[in-house]
Amino acid sequence: MRPSVFRGIRLVFQKELIVGMRFKAAWSTIFMFALTTLSCISLALQGAVLEPDLQAALLWTILFFASMTGMDRSFADEDMSGTLPALKLYGDAQAVLFGKMLYALFLLLALSLFVMLLFFLLFDVQTASLSEFLAVALAGICGLAGAGTFIAALATGAHVKSGLFSVLMLPVILPIFLPAIFLTSAVFGGEPVLLPHLGGMILYDLLLVVGASVLFDYFWYEE
Amino acid sequence: MMKYLSFAIMLLTVLVLYLVFFVVPPAEGLGGLVRIAFFHIPMAWISVLAFLMSAWWAAAYLRKGTLRQDHLSARSAKLGFVFVLLATVSGAIFSKLTWGAYWNWDPRQTTIFVLILIYGAYLTLRAAIPEPRKRARTSAAYSLFSCLTVPFLVFIIPRLYFSLHPTPVLNAEGHVDMDPVMLGTLMAALLDATLIYVRLLFHHLPKEDSHEP
Numbered sequence: 001m002r003p004s005v006f007r008g009i010r011l012v013f014q015k016e017l018i019v020g021m022r023f024k025a026a027w028s029t030i031f032m033f034a035l036t037t038l039s040c041i042s043l044a045l046q047g048a049v050l051e052p053d054l055q056a057a058l059l060w061t062i063l064f065f066a067s068m069t070g071m072d073r074s075f076a077d078e079d080m081s082g083t084l085p086a087l088k089l090y091g092d093a094q095a096v097l098f099g100k101m102l103y104a105l106f107l108l109l110a111l112s113l114f115v116m117l118l119f120f121l122l123f124d125v126q127t128a129s130l131s132e133f134l135a136v137a138l139a140g141i142c143g144l145a146g147a148g149t150f151i152a153a154l155a156t157g158a159h160v161k162s163g164l165f166s167v168l169m170l171p172v173i174l175p176i177f178l179p180a181i182f183l184t185s186a187v188f189g190g191e192p193v194l195l196p197h198l199g200g201m202i203l204y205d206l207l208l209v210v211g212a213s214v215l216f217d218y219f220w221y222e223e
Numbered sequence: 224m225m226k227y228l229s230f231a232i233m234l235l236t237v238l239v240l241y242l243v244f245f246v247v248p249p250a251e252g253l254g255g256l257v258r259i260a261f262f263h264i265p266m267a268w269i270s271v272l273a274f275l276m277s278a279w280w281a282a283a284y285l286r287k288g289t290l291r292q293d294h295l296s297a298r299s300a301k302l303g304f305v306f307v308l309l310a311t312v313s314g315a316i317f318s319k320l321t322w323g324a325y326w327n328w329d330p331r332q333t334t335i336f337v338l339i340l341i342y343g344a345y346l347t348l349r350a351a352i353p354e355p356r357k358r359a360r361t362s363a364a365y366s367l368f369s370c371l372t373v374p375f376l377v378f379i380i381p382r383l384y385f386s387l388h389p390t391p392v393l394n395a396e397g398h399v400d401m402d403p404v405m406l407g408t409l410m411a412a413l414l415d416a417t418l419i420y421v422r423l424l425f426h427h428l429p430k431e432d433s434h435e436p
Contacts, residue, residue, distance in 0.1 A: 150368065151365075154361050154364055157352055157357050158351035158352050159352070159353060160347075160350075160351040164347065167347055168344045168347075170340055171337055171341040171372065172368060172369055172372060174375075200375075204375060207371050207374075208371060211367070211371050215285075215368055218360065218363075219360060
């Protein structure tokens with residue numbers, strides 16, 4: 001990438017951050033959604049002890065759907081406010097994609113930290129190795145951010161808004177979602193993380209980012 | 224040309240039905256239930272073929288930008304969706320009769336479920352965008368993006384979960400472990416299903432300037 005692209009990525013990320021901080025409703029919606037879901041499940045279970053595989057499935061399902069409530073807005077908001085043509089005119093496609101991807105990663109890291117802290121607290125989760133758990137979580141979050149940003153761009157022109165983003169995301173993210181649950185369950189159960197599976201997740205993350213980068217040019221520069 | 228193809232398909236279908244119900248011997252451990260496989264395997268084959276062809280024409284559309292390629296990509300996805308549903312139903316019936324449950328998230332069932340989700344998502348996306356050029360470009364990008372899941376479906380999923388599914392026709396050692404009559408019937412059924420797919424794919428295909436949703 002050219003130095004101007006890196007500068008463009010930084011500028012798009014800064015713009016996203018400023019807009020996100022100014023329009024706090026988007027952040028509070030995501031965090032309140034996560035809090036509501038977590039507390040609902042915890043209330044319903046009344047302190048019941050869950051098996052590690054169930055804990056892992058619950059954690060990733062909450063993370064997936066909470067992230068869906070925020071990430072679908074990244075291009076739709078630009079479209080609604082009329083700033084998308086300006087971004088297309090002045091912003092390099094790769095700078096826009098990676099700037100927004102970086103912001104999505106930042107948003108998801110904050111969300112995951114919040115969800116995981118509450119989850120560990122409410123469900124009394126024990127981990128054999130925190131570093132292995134964090135590695136799995138990071139691999140999962142990177143995939144969500146990478147795929148989410150690209151799919152959000154694709155869904156911008158669609159007339160059906162609610163639900164479409166999740167419908168488009170799930171098949172693409174399953175290759176990360178399923179191993180993430182599998183490996184998180186292993187960590188919660190006191191077993192070592194299988195490195196080939198973690199490697200597979202990281203490889204798929206890279207595939208998603210490269211695939212999004214290649215296809216985004218076709219999508220961004222309309223004839 | 225299409226008239227001859229239709230006639231050939233009709234003859235081949237009759238031949239396949241005759242072979243399946245009157246010639247194929249019962250399989251060891253499965254008995255007469257093995258007959259389901261001669262419908263299930265071709266359906267599953269077309270599901271995957273249609274998915275790959277849809278992605279192929281999606282790539283061609285992004286390169287050349289002619290709507291005919293978009294029509295072919297969309298038509299292939301629609302056919303693939305029908306075939307994947309038929310493969311799922313026939314597989315679930317086979318599963319119930321042999322393992323005692325219609326669905327148990329066997330790796331092959333997971334794989335075919337992901338394929339249903341991809342087809343469903345692709346067709347939903349197309350239905351949600353009314354402008355033909357935008358619809359073509361967006362759905363082509365999604366079709367290719369969803370292709371990234373293929374290595375995972377083929378290599379990762381089968382290693383994550385235990386499978387009860389019978390070994391594929393071409394096994395891990397690269398050998399075909401099947402009775403010659405069964406293998407011949409299966410090949411005829413696969414050819415028949417492929418020809419049906421090709422025939423339906425080009426049946427009343429819209430012209431270049433028309434818009435197929």
